[in-house]
Amino acid sequence: MNSILSAGELGADVPDTAPEPILQVRDLTIQVATATGGKTVLDGISFTLMPNEVLCLAGESGSGKSLTAMAIMGLLPKPAARITHGQILLNGQDLVDLPESQYRKLRATRVAMIFQEPMTSLNPIMSIGEQISEVLRAHQAISAEQAAAAALELLKDVRMSAPERRLKQYPHELSGGMRQRVVIAIALACRPDILIADEPTTALDVTVQAEILDLISKLQERTGTAVIMITHDMGVVAEIADRVIVMRAGKSVETSPVKQLFAQPSTDYTRTLLAAVPRLGTALNARITNPAASQATVVEVNDLSVRFPVRGGLFNRVQQNVHAVENVSLSINAGETLALVGESGSGKSTIGKALMSLLPFKGEIRINGRATRGLSRQSLRAVRRDVQMIFQDPYASLDPRMPVGDQVAEPLLIHALASGSELTDRVAWLFQRVGLPLDAMRRHPHEFSGGQRQRICIARALALNPKVIVADECVSALDVSVQAQVLELLRELQEEQGLSYLFISHDMAVVEQVSDRVAVLYAGQVVESGPTATVLGNPGHAYTQRLLSAVPIPDPNHQRPPFLRTEEDLVSVLYPEGMVPNRQTLLDRGNNHWVAVAAG
Structure with a gap:
């Protein structure tokens, strides 16, 4: 001891x-x-x-x-x-x-x-x-x-x-x-x-x-x-x-x-x-409106809740529930990037998985106006062609037994969109777009660095020309120079194809660069949302202010004060069966800037 x-x-x-x-x-x-x-x-x-x-x-x-x-x-x-x-x-x-x-x-x-x-x-x-x-x-x-x-x-x-x-x-x-x-x-x-x-x-x-x-x-x-x-x-x-x-x-x-x-x-x-290092505060006025964005809504989320039961006791009954996401509503327009930020366990990735129908949820999710809840497996496959996900852990999301070229080609084969030389050419183009050599197609995941594996996952997500990409920490494993290249690639694809992104990230400087709007999650609920320049430039909630104060500054002369947190800050999302957390009330502070108000 x-x-x-x-x-x-x-x-x-x-x-x-x-x-x-x-x-x-x-x-x-x-x-x-x-x-x-x-x-x-x-x-x-x-x-x-x-x-x-x-x-x-x-x-x-x-x-x-x-x-x-x-x-x-x-x-x-x-x-x-x-x-x-x-x-x-x-x-x-x-x-x-x-x-x-x-x-x-x-x-x-x-x-x-x-x-x-x-x-x-x-x-x-x-x-x-x-x-x-x-x-x-x-x-x-x-x-x-x-x-x-x-x-x-x-x-x-x-x-x-x-x-x-x-x-x-x-x-x-x-x-x-x-x-x-x-x-x-x-x-x-x-x-x-x-x-x-x-x-x-x-x-x-x-x-x-x-x-x-x-x-x-x-x-x-x-x-x-x-x-x-x-x-x-x-x-x-x-x-x-x-x-x-x-x-x-x-x-x-x-x-x-x-x-x-x-x-x-x-x-x-x-x-x-x-x-190539993104610096917080340098892009607030550079990206106020996205020319690719339109008024057509491609993602609608209303009162989304995701709970995971915790069983126990003699009869293995549900005794508690993890309220991972609670009463979240959001929307994404065509060509728009909505960023989800918040601490680990705040529900960011859970929302992304719910959009992909990878876990059960309550509430309503619509992709291109079509509700995803209750769809048959065949109908859900058609919806998933329009929404793809780049997962946080690239190694865990790649099959270690298959060459990576085959894994990028697999979505095209499943949806019968390409075969033969057309399939080979499409995969080769995808590898080139994410900055990987063509001979990489024949290699296996363990032969790549962490950043290279993430680029392979991005290529696979782009294979079906989706309308929405859920990017779950998609550049977190990349060094700054490659990160800048990938972000530029995502911007180019958005402008060319009108792609929409749900961008999940803990890097506030990257969020500032790529997003049109930001939603801040705390303990499974949205506590602040609005245009990126407004939320990051003039945060209204104490939790958002705390997130921004913790961002490391690429300047060795800058001395960040020690980050201290009390036990009250470590909020649990585990509640006894039958109990639910208090619902956050959001007020509009103008310019579509919504901030949660204190209860009572």
């Missing part, structure tokens, strides 16, 4: 540390096996990491950032990938040829990693409590009861709502952000010397992201833990990094202190990377 970082310990003074580097990577070179021989994918990477330092690896998808982390952790997929040259020295000990049995002892206790995709790093058949306790008991001489108590404290540290209940749940029962918090809790369990964070806040909303960054900073203050942060969010880089390594095509193109990098980047590539 003593090795668990409690909330009270986080504020302790920093002990003096020796100036020697804790980690040295020297001329690290990695090759992967291909049909034509070995291919170098990481070429001569060198850097040092000091205790209590945050070193950020930045660069485009496929630049070798995650590969570097996997090499340090000893998790390269052998024999497909191997280190051909170089050293990885942890306190002077070379890890390159370390046997797996010894490497196992280092993981979690000396070096821990937060992975990019939480669903693939959690065991689907073990409860959350079991998975956290397993790590603790594997590396510490503690009892099952002590491990369970420590697991509960870790979930509280990462600000998990209803932590006692989450311990008994399974990964599929949690939202993407909640799963990521579990992964972070597991990584922090044994207080490692080095924490490798591979896109640790990608799936998190801005408020939880602010809390996690604060938590990592306080962990360093207490223990001198060194952090290697892999992220495409330059706001996170500016806020937390001491030094930055910019990578491209497996090589380091620039290394410098964070302030110098933002003030005076020394390479054209770094300047291009920084220019």
Whole structure:
């Protein structure tokens, strides 16, 4: 129990540390096996990491950032990938040829990693409590009861709502952000010397992201833990990094202190990377009206409610309900983008899945004037041709056994829209539109980076020329330069085809860029909605103001105050059977700007 970082310990003074580097990577070179021989994918990477330092690896998808982390952790997929040259020295000990049995002892206790995709790093058949306790008991001489108590404290540290209940749940029962918090809790369990964070806040909303960054900073203050942060969010880089390594095509193109990098980047590539960063407040006057938008309504949602029953007791009866979405009404016109923002678990993704008829719901949903509730399977297929979804987790939504080209072609085959050479040409065009080479069509999902997998999912969603796309965090896994390209692609398609988007995102700067209107969700209900410029420029609800205050600013000279939240802010959407939450009352403040008023 003593090795668990409690909330009270986080504020302790920093002990003096020796100036020697804790980690040295020297001329690290990695090759992967291909049909034509070995291919170098990481070429001569060198850097040092000091205790209590945050070193950020930045660069485009496929630049070798995650590969570097996997090499340090000893998790390269052998024999497909191997280190051909170089050293990885942890306190002077070379890890390159370390046997797996010894490497196992280092993981979690000396070096821990937060992975990019939480669903693939959690065991689907073990409860959350079991998975956290397993790590603790594997590396510490503690009892099952002590491990369970420590697991509960870790979930509280990462600000998990209803932590006692989450311990008994399974990964599929949690939202993407909640799963990521579990992964972070597991990584922090044994207080490692080095924490490798591979896109640790990608799936998190801005408020939880602010809390996690604060938590990592306080962990360093207490223990001198060194952090290697892999992220495409330059706001996170500016806020937390001491030094930055910019990578491209497996090589380091620039290394410098964070302030110098933002003030005076020394390479054209770094300047291009920084220019692509969306900055909150710069697009409020740039996108007031969308020329593609029309008055024709393609999506109508009236009094939508989605509840998940919680059974228990002797007869397994419904005792409680999770009110994931409660009495939500919204509409989207042709060629318009409506953004849904809010914290993880606020109901954003649930609304998107309800539009796709992927879960039962109450209320009314109309796509192109046609009600979707109660349709036969055949009728529903015709509706789904008009509305497609880009899911939050690209790896979980792709079949690992099929080449990605076949997966993009599959919707066209199911709906009998193309075959033969016409099908091949259509798929090739889709791959080119999302910035992937044609030879990628023959590869499988595991052969791509996280950002590349998301581009494949976007290509698949576009295959049927839908009228509405539900984009659930569709650019959250992409680095800033590719993100800018994909957003530009979505804009072009909207202008060409009059596409409508339900854009679900936690990135407020991206929401500002792409959306015409914004709806803010809190605990399953809309608390504010209206034109993007109005809601983000003059937020009327305290919750919206809190979201905006937590947005990381891509400026290392900007000091964001610590983000603190009281227990009252962690509102549960779990109610006993027969009880419902109070319905939010929205008042129009002018210009179609609706804000919830306090009850009573």
